[in-house]
Amino acid sequence: MSEKILKVSRVVQRFGGLVALDNINLEVESGEIVGMIGPNGAGKSTLFNVVTGYYAPTEGTVEILGRQVTGMAPHKIAALGFARTFQNIRLFPKMTVWENVMAARNIKTKSNALDIIFHSPRYRREQAETEERALELLRLLHIEQYRFHYATSLPYGAQRKLEIARALAIEPRLLLLDEPAAGMNEQETLELMEIMHTLRDMGYTILLIEHDMKFVMNTCQWITVINYGRQIATGTPGEIQADPAVIEAYLGKDDEL
Amino acid sequence: MKRILHFIATYSRPLTLAALACLLLFPLFVTNAYVLRVAATSLIYVILALGLNVVTGYMGQTSFGTAAFWGIGAYTGAILSTRIGLGTGLLFLIAPLLSGVIAMLLGMCVLKLRGYYMAIVTLGFCEIVRLIELNWMSLTRGPLGIMNIPKLSFFGVKVTSSQGVFYVALAMTVLVTYVVWKLMNSRIGLTITAIRDDEIAVQSMGVNVVKYKVGAFALYGMICGFAGAFYAHFMSYIDPTMFKTLNSTEVIIMVIFGGLGSIPGSYLGAIVLTVITELLRDLVEYRMLIYGFLLVILMIVKPEGILGSVNLKHIRQRMQPSGPSEAGEEKEARHE
């Protein structure tokens, strides 16, 4: 029933003399929500960039659905069904909210330039489908009311949600969210948590990085903790909360847990 | 101002048809050959501006290659019609294809590189094409240029009247406008605009960025080549001095002046600057000086051009009852 979506084996990433990731192993199966936590600069985003092809790992391999993708171009990995958001939001500022999501439907449409110029039935059908699907996603993320606004004029929390909607538009097998709740107030975080539950019920598989512990403990089935590029613990939320290495890493940083 | 924009947005379709009707009727009322010639020249620049707008306005890459592709189209047209006697109909297919293929090859070489490389490589490319036009004597007759290029002829019918030439230019302009408008308002245009704004985010959506960039660049090459094939017959004489980097610069200024990523902007920029140039014939030596100042001032005052920030579709959407409130709109305007 459950399928192995992502398998990261022994990944090492060095930048010059700096070791950003040291022997990371990670598996995500379909339908799971997996969390990644750790202090700032621990290497979580670096791992995201390795998995999505923006960095080629120095050592180790990344497998997607049983297929070797180490060193593959980012757009090819995305086309295999890996959608992501970015820690520092990357929306298209000169487009409306709706257009932002529609732009991401590109690889789900087949009509070519000639279809468009001659306004073929296929193009018309796909265009209508794109608009409808994008609108559905905006509804799912509760940002439909903003659809004619420019993306960057939205409140911060809504921008984060829009990025998630955009990532969902390619109908991903795995959704990678880089700090989805960052900058959100308590109300918005709660709402996002509900959305995550909806997505889980819809069958999405999610790997996320987050600092908000309440959020992570409430949404993720299991969690891996990274500190200084090393995986110091992996387990269910309950196990992680009780793990002495994790407590030390966090108490040492005087962070909330 | 806002009311005017709302009016234009609401009635954009009838207004476009009315403008087209005016252009169609224009030669019936104005029969002066000189005026018609200036009008046709304006339309050629509109075509070039639309082509460049795809690359510079929608995709955000500066290209100085306009004159090169324009020249390739013109030389292709001139050589094939003077030597083999090909009809214009066929030339209008061959010239854009050749320019498009060359643009595509150039694009495949340089569009993988990010940032400013495009500007400088196209600048060099333009110079190289001019030098080839100048030195390949057996093909292009070098500095002597190609003379006595036959008049436009479609399936054996020659177009001799000024009116006829104007109508051919108009038909070409309408065709190019339609293609650019249709493509830029489709998912392809959306993707190209997205590439301008954030290439990394576009990659994360599974899109092969280089493919789209090369495609847009090839379209630009084709459009310029198309304009060139017409231009050779229109002028009946061409030489390498007509396709210098300076001519590329003129088109860049038109596109920026009118508005980046705006089709009406390309019309505005091309027509206004061509007509002003004609009116200022006596001040011809000051022309480029004025252009230069205009460019600097534009960049400081309104870098996206006169119509660059006007998106009629967005204005229309906001006017719907379900659209955002006026207050929200103002906030966004400030945000831009």
Added chain:
Amino acid sequence: MFLQQLINGVTIGSMYALVAIGYSMIFSVLQLINFSNGSMYMLGAYVALMLYLRLEGHFLLAFAGSLVIVGVIGYGVDRFALRPLRKKKSNRMASLMSTFGVGIVIDNAIQLLFGSETKSFPNQLDFGSFSVGNAIVSWTQVLILLICSVLMAALSLVVYRTKAGRAMRSTAENVDAARLMGVDVKRVISVTFVVSAVMATVAGTLVSMYYRTVDLNMSAQVGMKTFAAAVLGGVGVLPGAMVGGLLIGILETLGASYISSGYRDAYAFMIMVLVLLIKPSGLLGRAASSKL
């Protein structure tokens, strides 16, 4: 024959290097191609000539005057055409087109002020020539090489060994960090523009003396070639600009004599495109790290 062409190529290449340094320095500080740099080169030559004719033969005085005048204009370009854009945080293309506009203005102003015909430029460094093997070397060439070498060495010393140079390099590295460390970024940028204008003036004057003429094609030709040189060597790296300038000078001279002189101005670009295809960061450039 070969040796002769090589010597000629090194002479012209060393002057390209001086102009290329201007592109490189401004690029490293502002991440901007200063399209007006080629115009500065031509302007330098014309101003030097004009002052020389006015001052009736006081060449050194005229030369010094042209350095001051073009240096001030270089400052003005940044002050009036670029600083307002930085203040508005405009995108990079706006700045690029702004420098392009400045270039057009300067080129056409020169045409209006001095006329479009080719003018002769007196060679003040004509001390005869001597022969090396079967090649003839003029003392002008030797002096040009000497002046260029001294200038490049001095500039390298300033950039890599002094406090002012460190301010410049830290601005190039990270503007915000430099500002926090107390670097007067505005001044660094202004100085960079003045230095690049002065370098261009020196090169423009020397080249005009070497060829004994000035004409209106100088700006476009040399502007493009020297930018190609800067990119070829690795934009933002001083030694890169020097190597790139020399290489382009040599290869273009050899190409013109052994392949075809008609394409003289095209070789620089063909070489540049080739190098970029193989190593996008240029010969001596560091690979750009893509920030995510």
